[in-house]
Amino acid sequence: MYRWRSAVRAGVLAELETFLNRHHIAPIHGIAVDDIARQYVGRGKCLRSTFMYLGWLCGADADAAALRAAAGLELLHAFALVQDDVMDEAQLRRGEPAAHVRFAARHRRAALPGNASRFGESAATLVGDICLVWAEKMLRDSGIGRAALDRVWPRYDAMRVELAVGQFADLLNDARAEPGLGAVLAVARAKSGNYTVRRPLEMGAAMAGCDEPTRTALGRYGRAVGEAFQLRDDLLGAFGAAEVTGKPGDTDLGQHKASTVVVAALELADTVARRELTALLATPQPGDAEIARLRALLVATGAREHIEEMIGDRTAEAWRLVAAARLPEPQRHLLDGMARVCAAREN
Known part of the structure; x- marks a missing residue:
């Protein structure tokens, strides 16, 4: 069980790394959006993607495309976590400053105009939105056939x-x-x-x-x-x-x-x-x-x-x-x- 779960997590993280490298966003005013996304998707336990892949295994054989499709849930989770941190005014996530805190600090260091805290919250919300789009794209482009995806979309939307x-x-x-x-x-x-x-x-x-x-x-x-x-x-x-x-x-x-x-x-x-x-x-x-x-x-x-x-x-x-x-x-x-x-x- 432990070896299987570790292997699935490693596979999910590898797929996410490949996806993020392929869809790299250039730094905006010196702020690396990708770094924030990696903080939220790269250090978790990957429970949601593991459960989705386990659901797949209850009816089909191991498949790289299915694992890739499941990995997209970690980007959806990143979206949820970023917004949750903003709403809760959380200071930490995965042992490091939360996204809005990091963005606000970068704003202050660069002496940018406007309110640093407000900027941090707005920037973090936008990063969450990007992760939400990426999550659907990763599922859609996973390589899973259209008929199988058609069975997923209603449940994905409802979730x-x-x-x-x-x-x-x-x-x-x-x-x-x-x-x-x-x-x-x-x-x-x-x-x-x-x-x-x-x-x-x-x-x-x-x-x-x-x-x-x-x-x-x-x-x-x-x-x-x-x-x-x-x-x-x-x-x-x-x-x-x-x-x-x-x-x-x-x-x-x-x-x-x-x-x-x-x-x-x-x-x-x-x-x-x-x-x-x-x-x-x-x-x-x-x-x-x-x-x-x-x-x-x-x-x-x-x-x-x-x-x-x-x-x-x-x-x-x-x-x-x-x-x-x-x-x-x-x-x-x-x-x-x-x-x-x-x-x-x-x-």
Whole structure:
């Protein structure tokens, strides 16, 4: 499993490097757009492309064109990450300054006219737009036949709209509004879970011509694993794992995000704990002491344990779905392994 996943990632990154070299954009006022794109596509785990290629393998043999088609999802992911960083005012991505921060710094060094921060946000948004166009081009020019691509496009379009709608809903995602756990999970499912696992799997399976029962089984598996992935992401966002996320561990708590673990804590807390949670979440700019207390309350209310149980439930459901699916043993083994990767955020 590990060797297969490493080989797929290496193949995806090689295809992306070839594509970016072929579509090189000359520096604009000394700013290398390609360098920003490489920061966002060259250092990730390539989960989305791996799942799309795995969907393909559930109905067809290994194929270089299929891998190339799947690799384009990393450019779509780069688009999403760049825009997400702008909207969240994130400072880091993959352990380095985020795109808008880098562009703003370049603006200041060159003493260009206008507001550096505004320039950085606008330039980063445009780089995201370029990545969005490149993503579709890489899929279209992958070498996959037209009939196979025709089966992919409706699902690809639906995924992109779902991603945007989920991101829009996330703009209103604030723990101070005290949304319910079901509502928060629905937003996370659209913005991250489905987009990371379910839709790529379905796209790959459709491209390979898998039958309806197989596509349905993969879709159900993808929904369960995608939710486990997002739940784990929420725990990492609250308790910190910069070596995994490349971002500060207190990002979600500091930005008052209504993540599943925070909302679960509000629902599980007794009156005293809930009052303290509400007060801490209302703090405009929580410092280290407030973040530490919030984390302690997430544990004390049982929210952290509750989310871990939800992850376990969804992982077990995914394994049951794989066991019942009419798939060859090698593919079932890979699906089981990828479920573990997403649930535990393994390297």
